[in-house]
Amino acid sequence: MRLHYRIGDQEHEVEVAPLGDHWRVTVDGETREVMARRDGAGGWLVDWDGRRHRLQVAAAGEERFVFAAGRTHRLHLFDPDAGHEEESTDGPGLRANMPGKVVRVMVNVGDTVQEGQPVLILESMKMETERTAAVAGTVAAVHVEPGQVVAQGDALLDIEPGAEA
């Protein structure tokens, strides 16, 4: 079985094949054999890199969560043959990463912004978060106004990448 995972902004290819009580796994071209089996309580035991690891795996839609020793990994399962998905990342535009209310918009259409410049303040869960421009460029569109309630993934503003001011 060949699977594709996105972790953060990195994409990976993983292939697994069962070999009796072992597995042959290839991660981004590197192959090795690992011992992996379920434990009695819904988790996994994996012998890898000379050590025994205890992990939990859970799924929600296309997200896969893997937990081990206090660390949780978030993997996004995707099909490389499908069309390029709309990801709610800080591409040239800014999207709401959680539902909330727009407190203040600090830029106007036509303004030049630097990478990292604060452009908008969102309030959620009693906290104010300052959102910054991911790239330098010009503000192409502002989709929201102060007081507006936004949902996760909503477009906030668009930035046309360009030279810094």
Place this chain on the structure above:
Amino acid sequence: MNQETRSLRKILVANRGEIAVRVIRACREAGIATVAVVSTADTAALHAEMADEVVVLGPPEPAASYLDQDKVLGAALETGADAVHPGYGFLAENAGFARRCLEAGLVFIGPSPEVIDTMGEKTAARAVMEEAGVPVVPGALLPDPDAEGGFPADVVAEATAQLGCPVMVKAAFGGGGKGMRLVTDPQAVMAACEAAAREAKGAFGNGRIYLEKFIEQPRHVEFQIFGDAAGNAVHLFERECSIQRRHQKIIEETPSPALTDDLRRDMGQAAVAAARAVGYVGAGTVEFLLDPDGGYYFLEMNTRLQVEHPVTELITGTDLVRAQIEVAAGGTLPWRQEDLTVHGHAIECRVYAEDPEQDFMPSLGCLVGLVEPAGPGVRVDTGVRRGDEIGIHYDPLIAKLSVHAGDRAAAIDRAAAALRDYAVLGVTTNIEYLLAILADDAFGRGDLHTGFLAERMAGWKSGRADDSVLAMITAAVAEQSTASVPVNGIDGARDDSGPWEHLGRFRLRGLE
């Protein structure tokens, strides 16, 4: 002294999440019926399912539900509750609400409205403490700003000289840091006062300012106190709460590594004096700042049960919620000072659904996987279960993980091991960040102060990139192993479990 005792047969818990669960548990142990209140977002919440009755208050926004006094009181009266337990936050320190409870013939499980009022206002609280001989952080209340928003230069200069710099400029009637400034240059104090007064006037409608001595590298050490209507008052020792991020505590412990037996005795006596000074009934906390030389100063008093009460319960073997209920019913304190002793060491870690690498932004989502740690000396206070949603309306607290062990080093080991076993899948948590704090050398030595996190953990980064290959291998093997891709839930749960898993959270009422 004759006391009116009142039988409490039914208590309404005016809160949600883990504290509501905590209070309901204590009521169940005491054989007292419980009423839970919920917003529409919480109808399937753990606290609702544990209670005997549930009243839906309204939509998720606290103002329309948990903070709506009319609705909460209405629920208490309609269900025939005898008493209301406010938990912490929400209406717990709202004197008006406490007053309305009393007027409606309900017992409010907490101190009197007058005490809540007095302790809620900084300068009033300080005045009471000074009267009682409790050391307070040296400070000076400035006269009202004049028509131009200014202050008399000589008054400001004298206060500054007396307190010394750096000095904290604070709003007398405010909170949340609004109006607060730290000034290091004596020449800059006047301008800071004027700016603070403007901010305070805008935020609270009152521009009254006071100057407070700034204590460098203070430790936050608070004492649990308890009083009853007969005038008895005790302290249940201290909690060190110096591990704070932006004034929010994330790790608390007891005993404090900084306290000698003498200091503990002195501060404990001061805390009890504070409680007696106001005739405190119920559970309360007196917060002190401890400076590096062992000087301690009253900071404020919290007239409620605190989030971090479990560590006190663990080292003293007490049940503070049960005691709150008994005292509120008119009973005397279950302990005298000489009955209370410290046994071992306890640490509490607050596990939040937040991302420490994204400025601790809340991480919203469904808890598709949740496995809590267990074992001797491990206590989990939580209000969530697997499958619950962490949403925008409330605090993203997943649980308070507390441990108890023979000494501090063993407690640190136990806390770290428990955190490593706390599997939370579906949201990002601060577990790794907590582990990093516990592993820190200075933390291990007990060298704590309120600037600890800002100093030692700034720019902390998760090491999860190192394990990402292992994560992918495991996810892929799990994917291949299941007959069909699981839509939700821990992989393998469907295959490994018997029929019980599919019943979900089915409970037979009355048979628990």
